[in-house]
Amino acid sequence: MSDGKFNRPDLLDLDTKEETFLDTTEMVLNMGPQHPSTHGVLRVILKLDGEKVLGTECIIGYLHRGVEKIAENRTYAMFNPYVDRMDYVAAVSNGLGYCEAVEKLLAVEAPPRAQYIRVLMTELCRIASHQVWLGTHALDIGALTPVFYAFRDREEILKIFEKYCGARLTTHAFRIGGCIYETYEGFEQDVKVFCEKFLPKLDEYEELLTTNRIWVGRTKGVGILAAEDCIALGVTGPVLRASGVEWDLRKKQPYEAYSKFQFDIPTGLNGDTYDRYLVRIQEMRQSVRILQQAIEDIPSGPIMAKVPKVIKPALGEVYHSIEAPKGELGYYIVSDGSTQPYRVRVRPPSFVNLQALDKMVHGMLVADVVAVIGTLDIVLGEVDR
Amino acid sequence: MLDAITKYLGSNVTPGEAGSMFWATIYILLITAGVSLAVLAMTWLERKILAHMQVRMGPMRVGPHGLLQPFADALKLLTKEDVIPEGADKIVFRLAPVIVMMAAFTVFIVVPFGRTHAATDMNIGILFMLGVSSLGVLGVITGGWASNSHYPLMGSLRSAAQMVSYEVAMGLAIISAVLMTSLGTVGTGTLSMIGIVQAQADQHVWFVFKLFPLGLMAFVIFAIAMIAETNRAPFDLPEAESELVAGFMTEYSGFRWSLFFLAEYTAMLAVSSIAVTLWLGGWLRPFPNFLSGSAWDFAFSLVPGLMFLGLAAACFLGVLRMPKIPQFKVQTIGLAAFGALLAFIGLVLLVPGVRERAQDIFWFTAKVAFFQYCYIWYRATFPRYRFDQLMKVGWKVLLPVSLGVLIVTAIVGVRQELWAAITGVTR
Numbered sequence: 001m002s003d004g005k006f007n008r009p010d011l012l013d014l015d016t017k018e019e020t021f022l023d024t025t026e027m028v029l030n031m032g033p034q035h036p037s038t039h040g041v042l043r044v045i046l047k048l049d050g051e052k053v054l055g056t057e058c059i060i061g062y063l064h065r066g067v068e069k070i071a072e073n074r075t076y077a078m079f080n081p082y083v084d085r086m087d088y089v090a091a092v093s094n095g096l097g098y099c100e101a102v103e104k105l106l107a108v109e110a111p112p113r114a115q116y117i118r119v120l121m122t123e124l125c126r127i128a129s130h131q132v133w134l135g136t137h138a139l140d141i142g143a144l145t146p147v148f149y150a151f152r153d154r155e156e157i158l159k160i161f162e163k164y165c166g167a168r169l170t171t172h173a174f175r176i177g178g179c180i181y182e183t184y185e186g187f188e189q190d191v192k193v194f195c196e197k198f199l200p201k202l203d204e205y206e207e208l209l210t211t212n213r214i215w216v217g218r219t220k221g222v223g224i225l226a227a228e229d230c231i232a233l234g235v236t237g238p239v240l241r242a243s244g245v246e247w248d249l250r251k252k253q254p255y256e257a258y259s260k261f262q263f264d265i266p267t268g269l270n271g272d273t274y275d276r277y278l279v280r281i282q283e284m285r286q287s288v289r290i291l292q293q294a295i296e297d298i299p300s301g302p303i304m305a306k307v308p309k310v311i312k313p314a315l316g317e318v319y320h321s322i323e324a325p326k327g328e329l330g331y332y333i334v335s336d337g338s339t340q341p342y343r344v345r346v347r348p349p350s351f352v353n354l355q356a357l358d359k360m361v362h363g364m365l366v367a368d369v370v371a372v373i374g375t376l377d378i379v380l381g382e383v384d385r
Numbered sequence: 386m387l388d389a390i391t392k393y394l395g396s397n398v399t400p401g402e403a404g405s406m407f408w409a410t411i412y413i414l415l416i417t418a419g420v421s422l423a424v425l426a427m428t429w430l431e432r433k434i435l436a437h438m439q440v441r442m443g444p445m446r447v448g449p450h451g452l453l454q455p456f457a458d459a460l461k462l463l464t465k466e467d468v469i470p471e472g473a474d475k476i477v478f479r480l481a482p483v484i485v486m487m488a489a490f491t492v493f494i495v496v497p498f499g500r501t502h503a504a505t506d507m508n509i510g511i512l513f514m515l516g517v518s519s520l521g522v523l524g525v526i527t528g529g530w531a532s533n534s535h536y537p538l539m540g541s542l543r544s545a546a547q548m549v550s551y552e553v554a555m556g557l558a559i560i561s562a563v564l565m566t567s568l569g570t571v572g573t574g575t576l577s578m579i580g581i582v583q584a585q586a587d588q589h590v591w592f593v594f595k596l597f598p599l600g601l602m603a604f605v606i607f608a609i610a611m612i613a614e615t616n617r618a619p620f621d622l623p624e625a626e627s628e629l630v631a632g633f634m635t636e637y638s639g640f641r642w643s644l645f646f647l648a649e650y651t652a653m654l655a656v657s658s659i660a661v662t663l664w665l666g667g668w669l670r671p672f673p674n675f676l677s678g679s680a681w682d683f684a685f686s687l688v689p690g691l692m693f694l695g696l697a698a699a700c701f702l703g704v705l706r707m708p709k710i711p712q713f714k715v716q717t718i719g720l721a722a723f724g725a726l727l728a729f730i731g732l733v734l735l736v737p738g739v740r741e742r743a744q745d746i747f748w749f750t751a752k753v754a755f756f757q758y759c760y761i762w763y764r765a766t767f768p769r770y771r772f773d774q775l776m777k778v779g780w781k782v783l784l785p786v787s788l789g790v791l792i793v794t795a796i797v798g799v800r801q802e803l804w805a806a807i808t809g810v811t812r
Contacts, residue, residue, distance in 0.1 A: 051772055141768045142769025143767065145766065218768055218774075366539070
């Protein structure tokens, strides 16, 4: 059954077959693009020896919409909503990254109040994104309940989004030069209530998983990624931090108002799936900390900087990256002096992190592949763009 | 006919023992119908209980509180297209669900729902049950293999390894329970299902409490092994949805799939029945030692009827709380009818003649229901084991512990004889 009917039979050129006592045939298993736990339309071709994974090949592009090409035919402002469709789980972060990159190109800075609103919204978004990760990751490993708890609490964040900008998922919350919407009446109260209520809920998630023997067994020592491998592969975000590298753009290259807040960068030791789980859980706690500080000191004032009606940046190029929930999200924009960007290149964290999959699952079991895909926290909309 | 009924009702043995083919057939039909109904009820309960544990409502649309959902599901499955993959081995593919089904249902022949409420009483009852229920794995393997597809193949291989390795620990746990039947002051060891419960009645102890904690340990081992045996969470690897799509059932659809589904739930009921019979006193009522005497006997015999009446009362309360708008008319009437049915059953169960004979079935069912609840509870709580971890638990933990329990039980059981042999003093 292993040979033959593939459209690319020579796809996996692997010389890793181990000498075994019983000579067994290797099996090529096609996982996806329609599969319950490839988080969308990822296709992974697994070469298996029984249950053991000898090699993987990721095939992507099933969700390719040509976002970068679209940018070349839109004005700077018109392209803004498109970026929300990349990492649709964390749309606010995408918008923030793009707006900042263009602001850098225009050499303007958002007013302080706008910066605070941006921080509040992105941190809420980070929590929402991590909740989706937690739920689906636990579901992949077989725990059915956390996903419902996580989505129940994510609903509160989406309600705040909806009240703020009218959309729940693809928010288009920010504009180039600041924010277009002033906070609604009761926004501060909503955020405060959320922070207060969310921490016990977080304990509830942890109660179900952190000390659960099966959960620990399934995640400890699975998909280990050493710090040097992370750096070599360009892996960023919680995956990198779980390997022990203290790298968070919010601290290392502070953007917006992040330099004004006290928060820690949670790091792991072993770089395994369990550490990545702990790091993300801790990150949610840190986000709550940032939210509480930001809501206390939010200044008053204008929310929009002086930006020309027709955005026409001077000839030049810019690269700007932010710490999205999944890692470093970078925008490289080249301007030819017209109203439309000459080229927009996105550096999506999911795409880069996905490269680590093969290294992480080598020699592991099929069940671990699912766990590792979950722990990488990929969103295919962002991988394929 | 009437004579036959009165003669049967007067008898004190199972139809199989009495040699009555007619009554045995009736019993088999009743059990098949009852088990199928129980499976339908379980699918509804599972969805409801799981939903409530996961802060959602579960089925609410078909009938009051989704009570008719299982019927709707069954209808849907029956009307679905029956797909057989092109490369499949057609005969084996068709045969596999039947094998699984038959294995799951056949074991109920010897399950004693009460002293006289079993199709027959075999002197090798438990052995028969273990043997036939292991046949189910054959259907799973052939079903996965015949599909000629990767995911089912892996699912069936996992399933084969899992079922075979957990059967060992399961068998050893059962042996230590069987051993306990010979440790009383009256009677000798027996493999008969009815005999085992009778031994617990005679020894005035459920085997789960016997030789504490040995009985409890054997029971716990069995309780773990039986979850693995029936492929349920956290040991649901053969059908691990997130890894193998639907495991060995991936290529099945429509009615054939529903046979697998039915078999899974029937197997859950069957292994729970074994656990109840061996360790929890089968049809015996709880607290026979603390709350003994005819007054207590009478009080306990009222429980089944009262419980049904209580459920009926809950239904009627629900009727009162239903929104009084035309859209809810059918639902309200349905709920009221369901309540009336429950009330009728409750009243019948309070009739003196029926009361004594029916309460056996009630206690047995209640204990089995407890296990079913646990099954659902585990599913809501635990992540899934990985294949190697599953094997590790089976071979490195359960097997040695069950062997140890068996040996210690045997030694404790014959301690007096052993002591006599050592010291040379005979009793």
